[in-house]
Amino acid sequence: MIIAPPRLKPAGHTATLLLCLAGAAAPAPQAAVAQQTPLAIVGARIVPIRGVELERGTLIVAGGKIVTVGAADAVTVPPDAQRVDAAGKVIMPGLICTHNHVGGIGGADSTAPLQPDVRIYDSLNVLDAGYRRVVAGGLTTVNIMPGSGHLLSGQTVYLKMRKGNTIEDRFIRDREGRVMGGIKMANGTNSIREAPFPGTRAKSAALVRERYIKALEYRDKTARAAGDPEKMPPRDIGLEAMVQALAGTRIVHHHTHRHDDILTVLRLAKEFNFRVVLHHVSEGWKVADEIARAGVPCSVILVDSPGGKLEARDMAFENAGILEKAGVKVAFHTDDWITDSRLFFRMAALGVRGGMSREGALKALTVHGAEMLDLGDRIGTLEPGKDADFIVLSGDPLSVYSKVLETWVEGEKVFDRDDPEDHLHAVGGFGAGNEQVPYFCCFDEASKQ
Amino acid sequence: MRRDKYSAKQSRNPLFAPRANRAGSVPRVQRAVKQSRDRKRAGKGGNEATMEWRNRAATVRERAKAATKRRTDEATKGRVAHRFSGGGLESRANAAGPSHGPTPRPSPPARSRVGCFLIATAAVLIAGHSAGAQVAVRGKTVHTMAGPAIENGVVLIRDGKIAAVGTAAQVQIPADFQVLDAAVVTPGLIDAHSTVGFSGILNIPHDQDQLEHSAPIQPELRAVDAFNAREKLLEWVRGFGVTTVHTGHAPGELVSGQTLIAKTAGETVDRAVIVPSATVAATLGPAAQKSEKGKSPGTRGKMMAMLRAEFIKAQEYLRKQENPDVEKRPERNLSLEALGKVLKRELPLMVTANQAQDIDSALRLAKEFEFKLILDSATESYLLIDEIKASGVPVIVHPTMTRAYGELRNLSFETAAKLRHAGIPIALQSGYEDYVPKTRVVLFEAAIAAGNGLTFDEALATITLDAARILGIDARLGSLEVGKDADLALYDGDPFEYTSHCLGVVINGQVFNQPPR
Numbered sequence: 001m002i003i004a005p006p007r008l009k010p011a012g013h014t015a016t017l018l019l020c021l022a023g024a025a026a027p028a029p030q031a032a033v034a035q036q037t038p039l040a041i042v043g044a045r046i047v048p049i050r051g052v053e054l055e056r057g058t059l060i061v062a063g064g065k066i067v068t069v070g071a072a073d074a075v076t077v078p079p080d081a082q083r084v085d086a087a088g089k090v091i092m093p094g095l096i097c098t099h100n101h102v103g104g105i106g107g108a109d110s111t112a113p114l115q116p117d118v119r120i121y122d123s124l125n126v127l128d129a130g131y132r133r134v135v136a137g138g139l140t141t142v143n144i145m146p147g148s149g150h151l152l153s154g155q156t157v158y159l160k161m162r163k164g165n166t167i168e169d170r171f172i173r174d175r176e177g178r179v180m181g182g183i184k185m186a187n188g189t190n191s192i193r194e195a196p197f198p199g200t201r202a203k204s205a206a207l208v209r210e211r212y213i214k215a216l217e218y219r220d221k222t223a224r225a226a227g228d229p230e231k232m233p234p235r236d237i238g239l240e241a242m243v244q245a246l247a248g249t250r251i252v253h254h255h256t257h258r259h260d261d262i263l264t265v266l267r268l269a270k271e272f273n274f275r276v277v278l279h280h281v282s283e284g285w286k287v288a289d290e291i292a293r294a295g296v297p298c299s300v301i302l303v304d305s306p307g308g309k310l311e312a313r314d315m316a317f318e319n320a321g322i323l324e325k326a327g328v329k330v331a332f333h334t335d336d337w338i339t340d341s342r343l344f345f346r347m348a349a350l351g352v353r354g355g356m357s358r359e360g361a362l363k364a365l366t367v368h369g370a371e372m373l374d375l376g377d378r379i380g381t382l383e384p385g386k387d388a389d390f391i392v393l394s395g396d397p398l399s400v401y402s403k404v405l406e407t408w409v410e411g412e413k414v415f416d417r418d419d420p421e422d423h424l425h426a427v428g429g430f431g432a433g434n435e436q437v438p439y440f441c442c443f444d445e446a447s448k449q
Numbered sequence: 450m451r452r453d454k455y456s457a458k459q460s461r462n463p464l465f466a467p468r469a470n471r472a473g474s475v476p477r478v479q480r481a482v483k484q485s486r487d488r489k490r491a492g493k494g495g496n497e498a499t500m501e502w503r504n505r506a507a508t509v510r511e512r513a514k515a516a517t518k519r520r521t522d523e524a525t526k527g528r529v530a531h532r533f534s535g536g537g538l539e540s541r542a543n544a545a546g547p548s549h550g551p552t553p554r555p556s557p558p559a560r561s562r563v564g565c566f567l568i569a570t571a572a573v574l575i576a577g578h579s580a581g582a583q584v585a586v587r588g589k590t591v592h593t594m595a596g597p598a599i600e601n602g603v604v605l606i607r608d609g610k611i612a613a614v615g616t617a618a619q620v621q622i623p624a625d626f627q628v629l630d631a632a633v634v635t636p637g638l639i640d641a642h643s644t645v646g647f648s649g650i651l652n653i654p655h656d657q658d659q660l661e662h663s664a665p666i667q668p669e670l671r672a673v674d675a676f677n678a679r680e681k682l683l684e685w686v687r688g689f690g691v692t693t694v695h696t697g698h699a700p701g702e703l704v705s706g707q708t709l710i711a712k713t714a715g716e717t718v719d720r721a722v723i724v725p726s727a728t729v730a731a732t733l734g735p736a737a738q739k740s741e742k743g744k745s746p747g748t749r750g751k752m753m754a755m756l757r758a759e760f761i762k763a764q765e766y767l768r769k770q771e772n773p774d775v776e777k778r779p780e781r782n783l784s785l786e787a788l789g790k791v792l793k794r795e796l797p798l799m800v801t802a803n804q805a806q807d808i809d810s811a812l813r814l815a816k817e818f819e820f821k822l823i824l825d826s827a828t829e830s831y832l833l834i835d836e837i838k839a840s841g842v843p844v845i846v847h848p849t850m851t852r853a854y855g856e857l858r859n860l861s862f863e864t865a866a867k868l869r870h871a872g873i874p875i876a877l878q879s880g881y882e883d884y885v886p887k888t889r890v891v892l893f894e895a896a897i898a899a900g901n902g903l904t905f906d907e908a909l910a911t912i913t914l915d916a917a918r919i920l921g922i923d924a925r926l927g928s929l930e931v932g933k934d935a936d937l938a939l940y941d942g943d944p945f946e947y948t949s950h951c952l953g954v955v956i957n958g959q960v961f962n963q964p965p966r
C-alpha cells in the first residue's frame with residue numbers, strides 16, 4: 001500500500017515518520033506501534049466530542065494512541081515529536097458507521113430465515129473500491145452487516161479501516177482476542193417472503209422467539225455439562241453466537257422501520273434480555289418515548305425523500321431530533337450503498353436541519369456509534385489513551401463546502417486527499433469503480449436495506 | 450397519548466403543527482420541548498414533561514383543526530380560497546383575504562430563523578385564485594440569475610407574473626400587497642429530469658407508471674396520460690424549492706416514452722402541466738438491455754440497429770404523409786408520429802447514456818438523423834468533453850449523489866464542473882430512483898456540485914436558468930425578470946448548506962408556505 005508522507009506541512013524539524021510501520025496486521029496493533037515517533041498537530045480547531053472545543057488546539061499522538069489534547073498555548077510539544085501545522089483546519093475523531101455493507105457482502109442465503117452461523121467477514125473483499133470511499137468520507141470504524149432479507153442474517157463484524165490486504169488486518173479484537181461483531185436481525189417486510197420464511201409479522205416474531213428459546217436451552221445444557229464432553233450438546237456455532245447475545249457480549253443490530261415493528265423488537269429484547277441497537281428506525285419519532293423508556297439506542301438513517309418502500313413512507317428529517325429530545329441515544333449510519341460513505345457528514349447535518357442539536361449530531365457520527373459497538377472506551381472521542389483515529393477537515397463538519405483532507409487510523413494516515421489515487425476515490429472518476437462488486441449480491445431485491 | 454392518533458396526512462411531518470406557525474422567536478414545539486426540558490431539570494418527571502409537550506401539541510392541533518374548519522366555512526361562503534393540503538399546518542389564511550386592507554408586517558422576533566417567511570399573512574390560495582394575488586417578496590439576498598445578486602432586493606408579483614425586480618430603494622411595495630421575507634430568494638428551482646408524478650412514493654405497482662416493459666420502443670406513450678399531479682413526492686420536492694419538474698417516462702427501455710414539464714402546483718394534470726410533450730426519452734447501454742435469451746435488444750449493437758430501423762421507418766412515414774393524394778398517405782401511427790416529431794426537430798430525443806461508448810453512440814445517431822439531442826446522465830462524459838462540445842449538445846448530468854455502481858461506477862462529483870467549465874450547457878437532475886430514496890431532491894444534488902467545483906452561481910444556474918434553457922422554457926422561467934412566471938423559492942440561508950431551510954415557494958404568484966424544511 002502507499003506510504004505517503006503526511007500532507008500537513010512540517011512546521012518544525014522533520015523527523016522520519018515511522019507511522020506506517022505499525023503492525024496493523026497483528027491482533028493487538030496498539031502494542032506493535034508503541035515505538036513510533038510522536039506526532040503533534042498544532043493550530044487546528046479541535047472538536048474532541050467529549051470536552052470543550054478548542055479554537056486553536058494541539059493533538060499529540062504516539063504509539064497509535066492519543067497522548068494529549070489541549071489548547072495550543074497550553075500544551076508543550078515534546079522535542080522528539082514530528083510537528084505539523086494545521087491552522088485553519090478542523091480535527092475531530094474518525095467517524096463511526098454502525099451499519100455499512102461495503103465489500104461485496106454475502107451473508108445468509110435463501111434457505112432459512114435465521115442463519116446465525118453465517119459470519120459476514122468470510123465474504124468480504126478488503127480491496128473493494130468501496131473501502132477507499134469509506135476512508136475518503138472520514139470513516140475509521142465500520143460495522144459491516146449482512147442484509148435485511150432475513151430475520152437473522154448472520155454475524156456482523158466491526159472493522160478498523162487500517163491499511164491491509166486481508167480482512168484480519170482490519171479486525172477489532174476484545175480483551176480476550178475475540179473478533180468483535182454483532183448479530184444482524186430484521187423485522188417488517190424485508191424478511192417476509194415465501195416459506196420457509198415467515199409470511200406475517202406475528203410469525204416472524206414466533207420464529208425468533210423459538211430460536212432464542214433454543215439458544216437458552218443450549219446455554220443451560222452447556223452450563224449443566226460443566227465441561228464434561230459426554231454431557232455437552234452437539235456444538236452449534238449459530239446458537240453459540242446467540243448465547244453471546246443472551247450474555248450481552250454480542251450486540252443485536254436490528255433493522256426495523258415501522259413503529260409497531262420497533263415495539264416488537266423492544267418486546268423481544270425485554271423477553272430474552274438481549275442487548276439491542278435499533279437500526280433505521282424510520283418511524284421512531286412515533287414511539288420515541290417508548291424507545292427512551294426501554295433505554296435502547298437508535299442508529300438512524302436519513303435519506304432524501306420518504307417512501308421507496310411502504311415502511312419508509314413516514315421517514316422524516318425530524319426523526320433524529322425527536323429521538324434525541326426524548327432522551328434516546330442516537331447514532332447515524334450510512335447503510336452504504338443506500339447512502340455513500342463519502343457523504344456521512346451530510347446525514348448528521350440533515351439531522352440538524354430537522355431539529356437535532358449540533359452537539360448531538362456530531363456525537364451521532366462518533367461516540368454514540370462507538371458505544372453501540374461496545375467500543376466507547378477505545379474510540380469515538382479525542383481523549384488521551386484512546387486510539388489515534390482522527391480526521392482533518394478543511395472547514396466546519398456540517399458544511400457542504402468542507403472536505404475530508406486526511407483520515408488517520410491508530411496513528412497511521414489511511415487517506416490523503418492530495419494523493420492522486422485517494423483523490424480519485426474521494427471525488428470519483430474513470431477507474432474509481434474498477435475494483436468493486438455490487439454490495440447486494442443476495443437473493444432478491446427485498447434485502448436491499 | 451400516542452402519536453399514532455395523528456391523522457395520516459399530518460403524520461407525514463412529525464413537526465407539522467407548531468413549528469412555523471407562531472410569531473414568537475421560538476417555534477411552539479421547540480418552546481414546549483424547552484419547557485419540558487426545563488421541567489425535567491427542575492426535577493419533574495420525564496413522562497410528565499413529555500406529556501405536557503404532547504398536550505400542548507394536541508392543543509395546537511385542536512386549534513389548527515378549528516382554524517381549518519373556520520377556513521372551510523369561510524371558503525364555502527366564497528370569502529377565502531381553500532387551503533392547499535401542503536406540508537402540514539403551515540399557514541393561516543388571512544380570513545380577510547390578501548387583498549383586503551394593509552398587510553400586517555411581521556414582528557421582529559418572527560424574522561429569526563423560522564419567521565423569515567412572513568407567516569401571519571401567508572394566505573394559501575389554489576391556483577385558480579392566484580391570478581388575483583399581489584405579493585411582494587423581500588430577500589436580504591435575491592439571486593435573480595439575470596445579473597448579479599441583489600442585496601435587500603424586492604420582487605413584486607402581479608397576477609402571477611413578476612412585475613418588478615430591484616432593490617428595496619428602487620421598488621415600492623404597494624400597501625395592499627402581501628409581503629414575504631427571507632434571507633435568500635432564488636427563482637423557483639427547475640429539476641431538469643425527474644420521474645416524480647410517475648414513480649410514486651409507495652413504490653408498489655399501484656403507483657409506478659414510469660416504465661412500460663411490454664416493448665422496447667414506445668415513443669407514443671404520452672406523459673400526460675400518467676402524470677399524478679397529487680403525488681406526495683411532488684409536494685416533497687416543492688418543500689425544498691422545486692417549482693418546475695421535467696418528468697415522465699424513466700430510463701430503462703430503448704425508447705421508454707415521452708416526458709412533460711409541470712409546475713409542482715396544480716391539482717390536476719391540466720393545471721400543473723406547462724409543456725405536455727417535452728422530449729422523447731431513450732436509453733442506451735445496460736439499463737435498456739434485455740437479459741432473457743431471444744429478447745431484443747440484447748447488445749449495444751442491436752440497440753443502435755433497432756433505433757436506426759425505427760427512425761428510417763419514421764422518415765418513410767413523414768415522406769408518405771406528404772403525398773398529395775390523401776388516399777395514398779399511410780395509416781396513422783402514433784409511434785412513428787412521435788419519432789417524426791423528433792426527426793422534424795420539434796421534440797428533442799433525450800438519451801440516457803452513461804458509459805463513454807454509449808454517449809458516443811448517442812452523438813453518432815443524432816448526427817446521422819439530425820435530431821435535437823439532449824444527453825442525460827452521461828456519467829463518463831468527462832472523457833468526451835471535446836466531442837460533446839463540438840456537437841453543441843447539452844447535458845443533463847446525473848444526480849451528483851447517485852450511486853456509483855454498474856454503468857455509473859466511474860461517476861465523479863466533479864462532472865458538472867468539468868463540463869460547465871468546458872463551455873458545455875449543463876443542468877442537474879434528481880433522476881430516477883427505483884428504491885430508497887424514492888426521489889432525490891435536485892437542490893441537494895446541485896449543492897454537492899457546488900461543493901465540488903461549481904461556483905455558487907454556476908450551481909444555482911444548473912437548477913434554474915440553465916435548466917430552463919436546455920428545456921426551452923427560459924422565456925417564462927428560470928430567472929427573476931419582469932414578465933416571467935412568478936416562481937420563487939425562499940430560504941433562511943445559503944440554499945446549498947445542509948442546515949439551511951426552505952421556507953416556502955411561490956408558484957404562479959401563489960404562495961406555498963410551510964414549516965421550514
